[in-house]
Amino acid sequence: xxxNENVSKPLDRLAAVLAPDMAAVNTLIRTRMESRHAPxxxxxxxxxxxxxxxxxxxxxxxxxxxxLGYEGSHHHLLAATVEFxxxxxxxxxxxxxxxxxxxxxxxxxxxxxxxxxxLVGDYLFARSFQLMTETGSMRVMEIxxxxxxxxxxxxxxxxxxxxxxxxxxxxxxxVVRGKTxxxxxxxxxxxxxxxxxxxxxxxxxxxxxxxxGIAFQIVDDILDYSGATETIGKNTGDDFRERKxxxxxxxxxxxxxxxxxxxxxxxxxxxxxxxxxLEQALALLARHGAIEASRADALGWAARARTALEALPEGELxxxxxxxxxxxxARVA
Numbered sequence: 517x518x519x520n521e522n523v524s525k526p527l528d529r530l531a532a533v534l535a536p537d538m539a540a541v542n543t544l545i546r547t548r549m550e551s552r553h554a555p556x557x558x559x560x561x562x563x564x565x566x567x568x569x570x571x572x573x574x575x576x577x578x579x580x581x582x583x584l585g586y587e588g589s590h591h592h593l594l595a596a597t598v599e600f601x602x603x604x605x606x607x608x609x610x611x612x613x614x615x616x617x618x619x620x621x622x623x624x625x626x627x628x629x630x631x632x633x634x635l636v637g638d639y640l641f642a643r644s645f646q647l648m649t650e651t652g653s654m655r656v657m658e659i660x661x662x663x664x665x666x667x668x669x670x671x672x673x674x675x676x677x678x679x680x681x682x683x684x685x686x687x688x689x690x691v692v693r694g695k696t697x698x699x700x701x702x703x704x705x706x707x708x709x710x711x712x713x714x715x716x717x718x719x720x721x722x723x724x725x726x727x728x729g730i731a732f733q734i735v736d737d738i739l740d741y742s743g744a745t746e747t748i749g750k751n752t753g754d755d756f757r758e759r760k761x762x763x764x765x766x767x768x769x770x771x772x773x774x775x776x777x778x779x780x781x782x783x784x785x786x787x788x789x790x791x792x793x794l795e796q797a798l799a800l801l802a803r804h805g806a807i808e809a810s811r812a813d814a815l816g817w818a819a820r821a822r823t824a825l826e827a828l829p830e831g832e833l834x835x836x837x838x839x840x841x842x843x844x845x846a847r848v849a
Contacts, residue, residue, distance in 0.1 A: 525843060526836050526839035526840045526842075526843050527570055527572065527575070527840055527843065529836055529839075530575055530579060530833075530836045530837075530840065531570075531571070531575060533832065533833065533836065534575060534578045534579060534582065537578045537582070537591070537592065537595070538571065538574070538575065538578065538595075540589070540592045541571075541574055541578070541592050541595045541596050541599070544592055544593070544596040544647075545565060545596050545599055545600070546565075548596065548600070548643050548646075548647065549561040549562070549565065549600075549640070549643070551639070554639075556628070556632055556636070557636050557639050559628075560607070560624045560628055560632055560633065560636040561603065561636060561640065563621070563624050564603055564606060564607065564624060565599070565603055571599060572732075573595075573598045573599060573602050573699055573700065573703045574595035574596065574598050574599045574703070575595075576598075576700065576703040576704050576707065576725060576728075576837075577591055577594050577595040577598050577703045577704065577706060577707040578591055578592075578595050578707065579704075579707065579833050579836070579837060580703070580704045580705075580706075580707025580708050580711070580721050581594075581707040581708070581710055581711045582711075582833055583707075583711075583828055583829060583831070583833040583834060583837070584707075584708055584711035584712070584713045584717060584828075584829065585711065585829075586707075586710060586711035586712075588710070590650075590651045590653075590710050591707055591710055591711070593647050593648070593650050593651055594647075594648065594651065594656065594660075594703075594706050594707065594710060595703075596647055597644045597647040597648045597660060598644075598660075598699065598702070598703045598706075600640045600641070600643050600644040600647065601640070601641065601644045601660070601663070601664060601667070601699060602699060603637075603640055604637040604638070604640035604641045604644070605637070605667055605671075605695075605699075607624055607625075607633045607634070607636055607637035607640070608633070608634060608637045608671075609671070610623040610624065610625050610633060611625050611630045611633050611634055612671070612675075613758055615754070624636070641664065644660070644664075645657075645661070648660050648661075651710060653709065653710065655709050656706050656709055656710060659702050659705050659706050659709065660702055660706060662702075663698045663699055663701075663702035666693075666694050666698040667694060667695060667698050667699060669694050670690070670691050670692075670693065670694015670695040670696075670698065671694065671695055673687075673690060673691050673694060674691045674694075674695060674760075677691060677761065678758075678759060678760045678761055679759045679761065679784055679785050679787070680761065680785070681761070681769055681777070681780060681781060681784065681785050683761045683766060684766070685763065685766055685767075688761070688762070688763055688766055689730070692729075692730055692733045692734070693726070693729075693730065695733070696729045696730070696732060696733040697725070697726050697727075697728075697729030697730045697732075697733065698729070699729070700725040700726065700728050700729030700732065701722045701723075701724075701725035701726040701729060702725070703725055704721040704722060704724055704725035705718055705721050705722040705725065707721065708720075708721040708722075716827055717827060717828060719827075720824045720825065720826075720827035720828055721824075721828070723820070723821075723824035724821050724824040724825055724837065724841075727817045727818070727820035727821035727824060727841075728817075728818070728821045728840070728841055728844060730817045731814045731815075731817035731818045731821065731841065731844050731845055732844050734763055734810055734811075734813055734814040734817065735811075735814050735844055735845055735847055735848055737755065737762035737763050737764060737810065738763075738764060738807055738810050738811060738814070738848050739847065739848060740752065740753065740754060740755040740756075740762065741753065741755070741756070741764055741797075741798060741801060741807065742807060742848065753794045753797075756783070756784075756789075756793075756794055756797050757789065757794070759783070759784050759785075759787050761784060763806075763810045763813065764801050764806040764807050764809075764810045765780070765784065765797070765801070765806070767804065767806040767809050767810060768780070768800050768801050768803075768804045768806040771804040771806075772800070772804075776800055779793075779796060779797075779800070780800075783797065811845065811848055814844070814845045814848075815845050818841040818842060818844060818845045819841075821838075821841040822838050822841050822842070825837055825838050
């Protein structure tokens with residue numbers, strides 16, 4: 517199983533439809549990441565912001581607002597806010613995980629140092645709160661501040677659950693809802709709020725973002741064991757080396773015999789990894805169909821995302837968001 521390169525990319529088409537909005541957001545991002553007193557801030561930020569990311573989360577905010585007919589400009593502020601929160605979490609994550617590669621490039625903590633990454637991440641969090649206040653919407657601020665707290669909570673939960681073989685799929689889902697889906701759902705929800713959507717429409721946008729984010733993370737976890745390094749932008753098997761209990765491993769552990777469980781205990785719980793262990797892990801995942809079972813879960817969440825869209829106005833944007841849910845899981849064939 518690997519990346520399906522023959523699938524059309526609705527994210528690219530969504531970006532084309534929203535190009536004028538996204539240009540305004542990119543200008544706003546570049547302006548607000550500047551610092552008169554600390555030139556390292558824009559240096560570190562630009563390294564990650566300009567690294568070729570797809571801007572999925574801000575595009576979701578723009579799409580949600582336009583889908584409900586919004587004609588103002590506050591969705592630009594919110595899209596930039598979402599991207600700053602995302603970038604801040606990436607800077608912090610790479611320090612926590614001691615990562616050396618992100619989006620196919622050396623991480624900021626490797627090029628500069630851990631202190632710079634943490635502090636610039638803090639700066640971006642602060643900038644994100646400045647941006648969201650400019651909308652004057654308390655509801656928007658509530659959603660995004662709650663999301664920021666949920667993201668941090670999810671990351672801390674992952675610290676305690678990541679190497680614990682007792683971690684269940686329910687706990688995994690709780691982690692994913694925190695570290696990934698919370699910002700997806702907040703991105704879509706605030707787009708609906710700023711557009712003046714009905715409670716039912718805003719709830720549908722939240723449900724779409726939540727399900728899309730979960731599917732997105734499950735697929736990322738699958739690709740860590742099955743994608744090519746040049747495609748996924750990080751080293752294949754990083755999650756195994758970092759002793760992360762992601763969904764494929766949780767499923768394999770649940771089906772393991774005594775010898776297999778001893779292997780997972782040594783490599784994940786105790787961190788005693790040796791040459792050939794990654795290959796053995798891949799063999800165990802294949803033996804128990806863990807990758808295929810994880811993909812089936814991702815397909816289920818993508819279907820939930822598509823269903824949520826049925827409560828929203830029909831049109832090009834809704835169609836592209838529906839296709840995006842399909843594409844997220846089509847990344848693995």
